[in-house]
Amino acid sequence: MPRPFFDFHHNGHNESGNTSIPTPNGRCPDSLSFVVPVVFVVVNLLSLDDKLIPELGHVALILALQLALLQSVLGIFGASRGSARLMAAARGAAFGQGLFVALGFAALAWSFYVNDFSVLNVAEHSSRHLPEVYRLTATWGSHEGSILLWALILSGWTVAVAALAKRGGDPLTTRVLGVMGLVSTGFLAFILFTSNPFLRLDPPPPEGLDLNPLLQDPGMIAHPPLLYMGYVGFSVAFAFAVAALLSGRLDTEWSRRARSWTLVAWLFLTLGIMVGSWWAYYELGWGGWWFWDPTENASLMPWLVGTALLHSLAVTGKRGVFQVWTVFLAIGAFALSLVGTFLVRSGVLSSVHAFAQDPARGFFLLLLLVLFVGAALWVLALRAPKHIAPGPGFALLSRETLILAGNVLLLVATGTVLLGTLYPLMLDALGQGKVSVGPPYFNGVFVPLMVPVLLLLGIGPLAHWQRASWPEILSGMKWPMLAAVVVGPALSLAYGELRWQAMLGLGLAVWIVLATVPRLLQRGCTLVRVGMGLAHCGVAIGVIGIGMVTAFESERSLTMSAGESATVAGHEWLFKGIAEVPGPNYSAVRGTLAVSRGGAPVAELQPEKRVYHASKTTMTESAIRYGMFGDLYAVLGDPLSHETWTVRIFHKPFIGWIWGGAASMALGAALAALGRRKTREGVEA
């Protein structure tokens, strides 16, 4: 179409329509300063045409798919034949698969880095004005890239399993690699046939559509990789369980070896959820830390079952009981990871109708879910009755029973979350109208189920394995219980007034700490025990945060003009006015609030409101003053005139403890995994 030559906006066109590809300069942030030059040097050494890179990435993924298939076929078939050649080849395929998935991922990241808009995925999720670090995180900001990250992490776990196995390859590890290869094959096929990140545009558009502004945040760097490390990590436990079933040796070996892997996966999932919750807290500007949003529930469910699995694995490894239950939980944790991936990735959450319009992806994922879980359960049903090794018995009152009770409660809680998440989707899909299942349901059902879990958490360590006695447990419980009943209300009263959430939270925390820590000190500190203590104390810390913030948080919506001040939550807030600040790919207005307490300045908060150029979306950037005993949180609302703005101010007592608790749990899991590795090395040496 000929363009009008008097077109007045044409003269400025070359600024943005410039199609030359900028070369990287040295301004990349620290964390990436290593990776980028390496890739850059490699590409320069080969002096490749940039157009080639995405195509080579495509070839790498195609090779990875074939190697994954070989890894599974050779692994499972070779182990059942006992063929050393085939088992060695399966292990080699696992390494190769890892390398080629990494190459594919690097090619996509490179395309994002150099703004290669001839790659459709880059054109749709990046732009020239996107800051460099987000150009790289945009690699997993799209559906295709996100699934590729999933596959990359799965191959990372695979390589780790293969590398830590003995060189000759024992049949159990080879079978584990085989099962993981099946999962890889499924996901790589999903990528190549329904979510291909390397589709090309010819000719390339001059500019991309930019990344969703919500995702232009440091949280995007850490949250998805951490979460996926957890999700995908459960595939190792799953693979061990299925491999044990296939080999017909349902003994303590598989559970001992699977336990370290599960600990690490659980650790990452905990961190992923923690970062996600914190991200939602500061980025969405709602001031909450958990919304019972389906995407959040999607990560909570595998976490709950994973927690149950960890404890069950410990019992199975130590006592040789609960074999089938543990296998079932290992399958369940991975199944829920897949359900989570399905919920978030199929588009079913944004609308069930969107899913129906483009069903290929959703059905493919659903098919994978049904195949993997169905096959695993089928093998379980077939093999378990034949091969179960009868463990030693245990009495009705014993640590085994208490852990089992905790497990069942966790599973029931998972069920309620699953129901609340899927029910609205099912109704909508069946054309029965829209219902919204929100916090009232989840809080009403979830909290009463979790309180007994937390009580059990204190009782468990007091009971003996195999047979415990009531008098012993009761005498152990006496003081912690008494302290909890007294200290909980007392601290709540000391903070302000008696509120049940605070009393419950504080009381449970005191109960957990007092029932766990002295016992731990009594029995001597190994790394594993310290890890367990730290994780359980992490629960206590988190519970304090949840109880206190629910009981004592305060929120005010104010209309403020420059120079006005207000008193909220014991602090004086002075609104100093609004200033305009330009950003790299957005413009913003920034409000300044000076916070003081009794005349002494405490903080200066600068919440922003941003308009992103490419997508024209408005984003609120909250300003937070983090504190040990509570956060001050401010959000800029809407302008009423040039001078007067609405401002929302929150005081969130102890909210940081929630994430602190999660971090403590993760640290505990890390110590336990480390301790287990040390003792195992000791045993083997």
Next chain:
Amino acid sequence: MTFWSIAATLVLLALAFVLVPMVRASSALESSGSTGRRWFVLLLLAIPFGSFGLYRYLGAPGILDAQPALQGKSHDVDAMLTALEKRLQDKPDDAEGWYVLGRSYLAMQRIADAEAALARAVKLSPGEARMLAQYAEVVAITENGNLQGKARALIAEALELDPQEEKALELAGLSAYQREEWAQAAYYWRHLLKRLPPDSEFYQDIEKALKDARGRAEHSSGLGGRAQLEAPAKRSPPP
């Protein structure tokens, strides 16, 4: 060529990952030596063929030897134009033909010829909004870009026939812009923007123009301070 040689290297690398450990594993434990050999041959054949087939099916090898756009196309346009002129001599009442011819002349900056051809197209087929809008553009060009007199009437007529016509919407916006009716200009361009593919150059130009018009509209209605947020493009109105 580079691509295919690197791709072949990658395939060999993939084969090495599987075949080298297979060969190196001690065959002493092997019950039947032929198992390994059979797999070896199978993989040696299957992986290269599988990779090539899958890449042919999924990849875009064509993009690698795509020529830079429009190179050496000029000759073809001339030939096409001559053919079209000849056809219209034989069949002078082909409105579509005159329209295409007019646009081609316009692209070649033959403004007077373009005006004549498009005038003919509009006369032959008065109900076509796109022809009217194209004609309006040429008329405006002959009047140094002035979109007010005859051109404005043509645009109005085109929009009446088809309120969604893209060229007409663009010109209507420009016309309003020239009259400093900023809100009106923004209105037309907003409508136009909805109809354009967001990754096109045209879209981005219109988007810029829309931003500019909106900024001016808000400025002139006294919302100056807030309009700053939109970061108006600092550009002079059309000559």
